[in-house]
Amino acid sequence: MSVDHLLQLSPDAKSLESGRRLFYSRRWRLLGGDGQWIWGEFDVGGKRPIQSAVQVVEGRFNCSCRGRARPCAHGLALVLLLGNNPDRITVGQPPDWVRSVQHQATKAPRVAKDVKKVGDRFADRLELMDAGVDELELRLLDIARRGIADTMGQGTESWLAASASLTDAKLPGLAGRLRRLATLGSDGTEAEIARTLGDLYLFVRAWRKHDELPHERRQELYQVAGVNTKRDELLRRAPVQDHWLVLGTVEGREDRLRYRRVWLRGERTRRFALLLDFAFGEMAFEQSWPLSGSFDGEIHFYPGSYPQRAIFPTPRAGGRPYNGLKGYDSFADMLDNYRRALAVVPWLLQYPVYLNAVRPVRQSGELLLVDEAGAAFPVQPDFTGFYRLLAVSGGAPMTVFAEFDGYRLLPLSILTDLGLVEA
Structure with missing residues (x-):
């Protein structure tokens, strides 16, 4: 399983939040892995350490802690270490207690792998997102009581902690908005914070009624939260055929992830299309979009009541002048x-x-x-x-x-x- 799939096995948002806190802890000892399993011992101060191991292939968790929820916070913290700080995990032979866990796993009767339908998995994610929205609303109301000045006085750590919590709750779109607040300077900070908090509270109120919204608006809300529409689903949507001009590009970086926004304009339809690309580290983006280049082809827009983001699966060089530019006079x-x-x-x-x-x-x-x-x-x-x-x-x-x-x-x-x- 991927790291993301393993984290989806979390029983609730609270366990993920606890796992995130343990991920930052300096109490981990003997962190290791052998390609099939990862393991570690968590120091609890003079007592026998908590021994936790995860089989990453099939998503099996084993831990000596007394927590009732499984996977527990210790196992989830190991998964977060694998995904975000793998250098701390030493590749080698497992200690005796891990061998014992592995042996028990091989003796246990094999059960069929999780074959949940896509709808069931999405329902589980929605439940996790609901818990994240509940927590976000409490944070927003707390900020409203204390005031923006008091919140700013706590520094960037409060924004980063809130962002991490939203990421754990499968709300990466909202998490990104809080991360941006952590990077603001002093100029205009209060206005930017007020606007972002207002947008987030508007999202909370809309989320409470997402089941009642029309399909397009509901899908739009999911996109704001960070739910990605699969490419196959987009390709089944009716395309828009036109001659498209590349009007502008924006590139940026968030940690190791690079992003690029490319704006296109249709000659006949006069519609704008936003292509959003991502690349890790110094990897090149999949497609080159030279400024003022023109392309013929079909664009598939993401669902929404005012669609902008789109994919352009098979662009062809335009090879002719573009005559569709018309702008605002004021x-x-x-x-x-x-x-x-x-x-x-x-x-x-x-x-x-x-x-x-x-x-x-x-x-x-x-x-x-x-x-x-x-x-x-x-x-x-x-x-x-x-x-x-x-x-x-x-x-x-x-x-x-x-x-x-x-x-x-x-x-x-x-x-x-x-x-x-x-x-």
Whole structure:
């Protein structure tokens, strides 16, 4: 079994949370593995250590602790060590007590492997997610009682702990939002925290009624939580055929995981499509999407009431000019469309905008984009291409493609006489 499958055997969210705490403990001794089993002894202070072993092939757990739940926190902590810190596990021959456990396992009558249907497994996951949402609501209400300033005073550890708890409860989408709070600087932190907490509480209230939602909206809610739609299921959805232009790309990293967002625009449909890719370490992404490249083919959108994310299984080089660009003449027009989109789906983290005539301006140390009516929007503080915008525009209006998060813009590309260039 994979590490993720082993963790899914946890009886409840509380056991996973306890396992996570033991994962960080310095009391582990004699951590080892032989390819079939992993094992370790947990020091309990002068008494006989707790001996725990896991057969990773079939998901068998054995532990000498008195915990009633199985798998217990010690076994789950060993699985977390295997997945997140394997260097601590020494490959070698098992000690005598592990051999005894292995011998008992071979003598035990073999039972059929878990053959739960997909629906049953998802029902188990939903139960785990329900417990995670319950815990999240308690955290949010506690923050509301204590105040944001008091929460900020606890440092980043409180956000990271809450994020880890959501990950254990199979809510990685929500966990990522809390991890981002841990990386914020002091500028604008209160506003970002307030917005994130508000979005999370809105999710909690929506989750309470997820069984009553229409299918598309329910699937959208699952995506926000971090439930991935399988590729085979996406390919069964009706595709959208068009000539697609690569308008912009964003790359980033979270620990060892690299991610990439690629924005495409359909020539005939004028629909935006977001391709989201991941790669571990320094591995290359599966597909190359050069800026201003055009491709013909069918895109399959993820389910939702306002679908953006999609997959592009068989792109073909366009080989002809693209003639589908049309943007906003003012920020007022942009906001009108953004409000309509937000009314349909309140979970928009990135909203694609193509701005016809904006100028880059620096005012009181803040970077702004200003339209011809004089309206201004701030640029993301970590944007490093301001002087490139200034050099390309020469101070005159220019056409920019950007992501909008409801507060700030992140320019991704600029339209020049030579085509699109990176912002």
